[in-house]
Amino acid sequence: MTSTEEEVHTPERNGSNESVQVIVRCRPLSEKEIQAQCTTVVKMYPSRGVIEVENPKARSENEKNKIFTYDSVYDESSTQQNLYDETVRPLVTSVLEGYNGCVFAYGQTGTGKTYTMEGREGDEIGIIPRVFDQIWAHIARKTGVEFLVSVRYMEIYMEEIRDLLRPKSGKSHDLRENATSGGVTVTNLHSSTCQSTRDMLKAMKAGNHNRSTGATDMNEHSSRSHAIFQISVEMAEPNSESVRVGKLNLVDLAGSERQSKTGATGDRLKEATKINKALSSLGNVIYALAENSAHIPYRDSKLTRLLQDSLGGNSKTIMIANIGPANMNYEETIVTLRYAYRAKSIKNTPVKNEDVKEGKLLALQQEIERLKRMIMEKSNGQFDSTVRDGETEGSEMEDESDKEEKEKKLELGKMEVDELAKKLKTLEKQMVHGGKNIVDSVNENEMKLEQQRAEIAARKKREIEMQQKLELEEETCSELKQVFASLQQQVDFKREKLKRLNNKLQSIRQEIKDNHEVYVKDRQEIEEANDEAAF
Numbered sequence: 001m002t003s004t005e006e007e008v009h010t011p012e013r014n015g016s017n018e019s020v021q022v023i024v025r026c027r028p029l030s031e032k033e034i035q036a037q038c039t040t041v042v043k044m045y046p047s048r049g050v051i052e053v054e055n056p057k058a059r060s061e062n063e064k065n066k067i068f069t070y071d072s073v074y075d076e077s078s079t080q081q082n083l084y085d086e087t088v089r090p091l092v093t094s095v096l097e098g099y100n101g102c103v104f105a106y107g108q109t110g111t112g113k114t115y116t117m118e119g120r121e122g123d124e125i126g127i128i129p130r131v132f133d134q135i136w137a138h139i140a141r142k143t144g145v146e147f148l149v150s151v152r153y154m155e156i157y158m159e160e161i162r163d164l165l166r167p168k169s170g171k172s173h174d175l176r177e178n179a180t181s182g183g184v185t186v187t188n189l190h191s192s193t194c195q196s197t198r199d200m201l202k203a204m205k206a207g208n209h210n211r212s213t214g215a216t217d218m219n220e221h222s223s224r225s226h227a228i229f230q231i232s233v234e235m236a237e238p239n240s241e242s243v244r245v246g247k248l249n250l251v252d253l254a255g256s257e258r259q260s261k262t263g264a265t266g267d268r269l270k271e272a273t274k275i276n277k278a279l280s281s282l283g284n285v286i287y288a289l290a291e292n293s294a295h296i297p298y299r300d301s302k303l304t305r306l307l308q309d310s311l312g313g314n315s316k317t318i319m320i321a322n323i324g325p326a327n328m329n330y331e332e333t334i335v336t337l338r339y340a341y342r343a344k345s346i347k348n349t350p351v352k353n354e355d356v357k358e359g360k361l362l363a364l365q366q367e368i369e370r371l372k373r374m375i376m377e378k379s380n381g382q383f384d385s386t387v388r389d390g391e392t393e394g395s396e397m398e399d400e401s402d403k404e405e406k407e408k409k410l411e412l413g414k415m416e417v418d419e420l421a422k423k424l425k426t427l428e429k430q431m432v433h434g435g436k437n438i439v440d441s442v443n444e445n446e447m448k449l450e451q452q453r454a455e456i457a458a459r460k461k462r463e464i465e466m467q468q469k470l471e472l473e474e475e476t477c478s479e480l481k482q483v484f485a486s487l488q489q490q491v492d493f494k495r496e497k498l499k500r501l502n503n504k505l506q507s508i509r510q511e512i513k514d515n516h517e518v519y520v521k522d523r524q525e526i527e528e529a530n531d532e533a534a535f
């Protein structure tokens, strides 16, 4: 089924504020890095959500270690299953209640964004295929609810939007703002209706096949575009007057890269320039939101316009910052961690999309009812006329041409009914009845297992939060807990505290200096790349 534009209208915006959830994942050292005898500079403390990065070129104690805290962190031994259960599963549960959701992977090229979002075969499948499983497991259990599930897949390549499900459609894809919902939609994107995990996987694989990738010095299969996989789940009881709509954006961004490291020239360089430009717009949006600026520069790139609702809007959002552990990538790792740290303070206002009156599912339900009524009426009409025909059969008055006329009519009526029944079947196939009609049904044990995983994940999250709170309180309470035996002791304590604060101040000053240097270097690189690309 193709639709040109689809919009979700939010009846009112009175949701509560919710921070963007930020998690960091570090991949293992790559073969190349091992061969180059790189060392690991990243230390992770998953139970506290803390990352410590050691500066390999530190000139002083102040410059040595940088410490960052996030909602959760995943080290090289983390599994795809744990990451999904602990972070994405609860978000998809919300989407299935009618919220908008977004998961986006951000980071330097070759740090594992595609691995995290798509993954490999078997146990290593990534977030996107796991979302499919969760959605269909949910539908399989929801008796008495009708669903319409559809997907779209697009990429932003060189600032152009491409439809990954219909790459040769020849249609142009523009961005349109929706005044009611505040969201941004893309015109002429193909929407594929799905009835199972298999259908969704098929769409994902077909889209991946069409995605722009290429080899760079940093990654053999580098994504050269920002890819957005959109899932829409409409749900309603039969014959209802409104639907609930959950929408999920799964985003695999192209990696930020330094020309000096990727060895990009020609087309690769042009791509890199556009990629870096869009990512720098994303950074500016994150910065402006974190600073509570009056103006948020969403309009600077297609990427930021498309992510407008996910950052500072009506969505529950998870940012996954991917990093590598090697000393040679220290600077890029710090840049990613700083972006991610800023994103933590972005506040969204998610509102449930319920009582939506314009869903595709509603139109479908109404059309199905209309066809059923028409079939019934036509069948009854035929039946009546056959009975009447039977009554008059044999009558002397009946002439042969009348009989033929009636048979013709009957035949035509039957054809009409068949045609309508065929249409009905096609429409009914698009809709899925919860609790039945499903090929991939989930058994009782799997359900329990899933519930246990969700409980463990929630417990772990609570533990990290408590640990972080405890550390903060310990710091502030240590002074209060001190009992001073003498004035000298008090002076010593205050001197010690002053020293600590002074160290902190120095380290913040250093951080500001580093930030400025990185900014100047980034600008310089972008300008150089721009000049070269233009040349």
Ligand SMILES: Nc1ncnc2c1ncn2[C@@H]1O[C@H](COP(=O)(O)OP(=O)(O)OP(=O)(O)O)[C@@H](O)[C@H]1O
Residues within 6 Å of the ligand: 026, 027, 028, 030, 076, 107, 108, 109, 110, 111, 112, 113, 114, 115, 116, 219, 221, 222, 223, 224, 253, 254, 255, 256, 322
């Ligand atoms: N957590 C991980 N465990 C094992 N291997 C990983 C992990 N993360 C990434 N890799 C491997 O590292 C390589 C680069 O990963 P990937 O292609 O996902 O990076 P990327 O961030 O998407 O890069 P780009 O921005 O260039 O597209 C791949 O071979 C991938 O399989």
